[in-house]
Amino acid sequence: MSRNVLALAAGVFFGLVIVAVAVFYNPFVSQQELSPLAVTDNEVVHLSYSVAATDALVYTNNGESQIAPHPPRVAQLWEPTVLDTTVSVNVLKDSRGRVAGLGVKFASDSDETSILDGKALINSVWHIYLPQRGSLSIQQTENYWRYIQDIVFPAYRSSGDNWRGNWLQTISDGPGPLGLGWAAGGSGEFAGIDTSAVEALSAKAYTIDLGPVAMTGELSIEMPPAKPGTSGEPQ
Amino acid sequence: MFKSLIAGILLGIVAGAAAIYFVPVVDLARERSIIDVTPNGGNREVFHANIPDDRILIGVPDQAEPLPRGLEWPRDELFANSRTELFKIRNANDVVVGVASRIAASGPDGGIVEWVLHLPARGSGYILMRPKAAEETFRSGDLRSGTREFAGLVGSATERWVATAGGDAGPAGRLELSTRFVGTLEDES
Numbered sequence: 001m002s003r004n005v006l007a008l009a010a011g012v013f014f015g016l017v018i019v020a021v022a023v024f025y026n027p028f029v030s031q032q033e034l035s036p037l038a039v040t041d042n043e044v045v046h047l048s049y050s051v052a053a054t055d056a057l058v059y060t061n062n063g064e065s066q067i068a069p070h071p072p073r074v075a076q077l078w079e080p081t082v083l084d085t086t087v088s089v090n091v092l093k094d095s096r097g098r099v100a101g102l103g104v105k106f107a108s109d110s111d112e113t114s115i116l117d118g119k120a121l122i123n124s125v126w127h128i129y130l131p132q133r134g135s136l137s138i139q140q141t142e143n144y145w146r147y148i149q150d151i152v153f154p155a156y157r158s159s160g161d162n163w164r165g166n167w168l169q170t171i172s173d174g175p176g177p178l179g180l181g182w183a184a185g186g187s188g189e190f191a192g193i194d195t196s197a198v199e200a201l202s203a204k205a206y207t208i209d210l211g212p213v214a215m216t217g218e219l220s221i222e223m224p225p226a227k228p229g230t231s232g233e234p235q
Numbered sequence: 236m237f238k239s240l241i242a243g244i245l246l247g248i249v250a251g252a253a254a255i256y257f258v259p260v261v262d263l264a265r266e267r268s269i270i271d272v273t274p275n276g277g278n279r280e281v282f283h284a285n286i287p288d289d290r291i292l293i294g295v296p297d298q299a300e301p302l303p304r305g306l307e308w309p310r311d312e313l314f315a316n317s318r319t320e321l322f323k324i325r326n327a328n329d330v331v332v333g334v335a336s337r338i339a340a341s342g343p344d345g346g347i348v349e350w351v352l353h354l355p356a357r358g359s360g361y362i363l364m365r366p367k368a369a370e371e372t373f374r375s376g377d378l379r380s381g382t383r384e385f386a387g388l389v390g391s392a393t394e395r396w397v398a399t400a401g402g403d404a405g406p407a408g409r410l411e412l413s414t415r416f417v418g419t420l421e422d423e424s
Binding site: 004014015016019102175186188194 | 239
């Protein structure tokens with residue numbers, strides 16, 4: 001009798017392990033690696049920032065997460081409604097590596113997250129101000145499934161509690177078609193435009209203690225073609 | 236014993252799959268929306284930030300006492316004429332329901348004043364204010380775009396400063412953001 005109970009318990013354990021492995025390595029889950037904007041004929045504005053919290057001007061969360069707020073005395077988001085939210089303020093650089101402006105990023109866990117579908121979702125919104133160009137907001141859903149699979153999990157498995165490598169992945173997963181995020185222009189050369197945007201992560205190092213250590217976020221914003229008569233050229 | 240092991244494995248698979256399917260991974264805390272319906276004016280919802288308690292960041296160069304303490308704001312000439320602020324945002328019951336950024340900048344073309352509201356359980360809104368305050372008491376603007384609950388809405392917003400008794404730490408009061416958003420016919424079809 002007791003042997004049967006032990007066998008049943010061991011079976012349940014193995015069954016749970018099988019489910020966990022099958023879900024984690026689900027071969028039917030795919031995520032596009034490259035930006036759909038890579039093939040557009042329109043001008044694309046590229047902006048980059050360091051994902052490491054200590055490189056941000058300000059990074060805050062609930063104060064109990066793996067990544068510590070920065071600077072340490074910043075107000076923390078401990079209230080229940082914002083407990084799963086992070087806010088970071090980043091210096092944005094253009095494609096030549098020059099400082100181009102500031103970006104405030106709000107990101108919250110999404111209740112549409114579905115482990116069975118390979119979707120570890122985050123709803124995020126950017127508030128971007130580029131002093132010489134204008135301002136805009138980017139709204140998107142991000143999928144971190146591949147990030148967890150390829151970086152976070154291997155870091156936990158590693159004896160050194162870290163991950164190193166070269167990893168590039170588009171994390172935007174909607175709400176637009178082809179997983180594109182939406183950008184709405186506010187002022188300057190972005191005034192009035194509604195367009196597509198994509199965010200990708202380029203990672204080189206991650207540690208369990210600090211989170212992303214050497215990781216760059218790359219924003220690509222498609223600029224719609226100028227309408228005839230708006231380019232300033234004589235008609 | 237072998238049959239028990241097999242039965243256990245099947246039970247474990249079913250239980251694991253059911254748990255993953257039915258138990259939500261993310262369960263966001265939600266507050267009831269406090270909305271007034273105004274005559275011919277759409278839905279009015281008022282948010283506010285209690286100052287100084289709800290202010291997370293004042294992003295301007297060369298502050299004597301930076302907020303947060305330890306902040307190193309870039310001294311780049313690019314940011315000389317701009318001010319970036321972060322707030323926790325509360326509803327009419329004074330409960331924190333989200334976070335918001337406010338960017339103000341002056342320039343030859345008149346400058347900008349913009350808000351992004353992020354309410355994790357509801358969505359986000361991007362609001363463009365007219366830089367010049369009306370009668371120096373309030374500033375008005377329009378919803379530029381929104382996501383989820385705010386997607387497809389149109390409407391206006393006003394911001395105003397409501398002062399209360401200040402202390403040694405500087406001015407105290409409430410930064411109020413009153414929104415009037417309404418759905419469009421296109422959205423309903």
